[in-house]
Amino acid sequence: MAERIFYAMYDDDDVLKDGAKHLVSKGVKVSEVFSPFPIHGIDPIIGIKNTRLGIMAFIYGLTGLLLATIGMRYFMVVDWPMNIGGKPNFTYMDNILAFIPITFEFTVLCAAHGMAITYMLRNRTLPGIPAQNPDPRTTDDRFVMEIRLSENTKFSADDLQGMLKETGIVELDQKELK
């Protein structure tokens, strides 16, 4: 069956939120919402799970912490023991205080960069990747709700159209995929 995608455009985020609530209560699956800014409370309405980015941030941070520790231990203690300010580095633990700021910075660096890159990869918004956005106006002052026919097999295309039109849309766009 050919896929059919509806793009319902709104000019107010509250209208979109109410519309989504209304549609979901009837059993329609809303697959995506495009908005110029985060709409508070839309995630639970259209059934988007909590992000796992935080877990990844923790893992990236831990990686940074480990890398920094291993690196500094090798540079400053094993390979070429350094004596800075009358504090010779015979063991890592002796001078651990001096290593903490760098460990901290590197942890933050890895967590921040890891998070940013993961986020862009996951959203497919890395530089050079063509935009996934259905309409450029959603980066300005419009809000678009995406509904796929294949995910709403209970309804016919006309049913969906009719229901969308009741929710205060300003424009309805359709795309057919083969």
Added chain:
Amino acid sequence: MEFKIANKAKMVTLVLMAVGLLSLVLGVAMNLGEHNLGQRLLANGLVNGFYFFALGLGALFFLALQYATETGWYASVKRIIEAQAGFLPYGMGLLAVVLLIITLMDGAHIYIWMDHEVVGSDSIIEGKSAYLNKPFFWIRTLIYMATYFIFLRGFKKRSLEEDKVGGTEIHFTNYRKGAVFLVFFAVFSSTSSWDWLMSIDVHWFSTLFGWYVFAGMWCSGMVVMVLTTLYLKKLGYMPKVNESHIHDLGKWVFATSFLWSYLFFSQYMLIWYANIPEETTYYIARISDFKFIYFFMFIINFAFPMLILMSRDAKRNYGILTFVGLVILAGHWLDVWIMVTAGSMGAQAKIGWIEIGMVLLVAGFFIRTLLTNLSKAPLTPVNHPFLDESIHHEI
């Protein structure tokens, strides 16, 4: 909605105070004849006087910060902050009485710079005597306390007036006064901790000390706010306070714990690195006599909230928040305890019946005062301009 103190809470606070008093009397009886009993009592009086005073001051600072930044989300928990800040006059009273006794006893071996004989034979203290002397110490102490009191009274009065009058005029007055308070507080929070705490180790100084004490005060103040909110929520008060408010308060606890740890580490590392004898004495005194307590205190104030409160779910979980909060409160009390006793009593300081008794006594009084203050005003401010925003707070 009006808050009424539950009979159970009345009883619990009374029992706390009674047990505390009993334990204190027991401790004194057991230690009668010890040469340092008076010093121990006064040192602990200073610890608890300052610690509970700081819980109130932390709340007053936080309130002023919210005013100065025109924050919206906090409006529905504002009365909790005000009730906590309302302990300030009692805390000041306690602290002032302890300081007065110490002054009358010429320092009582706590502030040795108050002792003429010591000052005469110590050129370092003599050099500092233009700042550290009894009259100037009291002038400063009274200025701090008077300033805090005047601002607290103003904030409270306008808050209740806003309930009746409404409008935005009071809001903008609060905005200005909050900013002015922060200016005073920025200076006084540093200088008052030099006067009351840093001057115990009179030979030593650290420019970071004021911030360090302030961070500890802010963190423990935030914990009390969270615990009070959770207590009220559990009793069914404050239906307008939702998960997001609790989450935000939890974030504050998390963030201020980090601020405190950061300042602890900064002070520690710089002194360790420079390795100048006159600076390292502070840590040598603490580490040689209280190695376990000192680093244990650091771990429960830093690693504990970091690991447990990191996830979003933990900050929304009443049980976890309460548990971590109580541990942090104990941790910051230990911090103040080591600050005062390690400098004054040295290796003789220990935690016994006297210490525990005094904490329970003052804690019982603190909780009772907090609850009484809560019952004096409606729990939700009626006409706060950001109340609507706060009710719809969602993160």
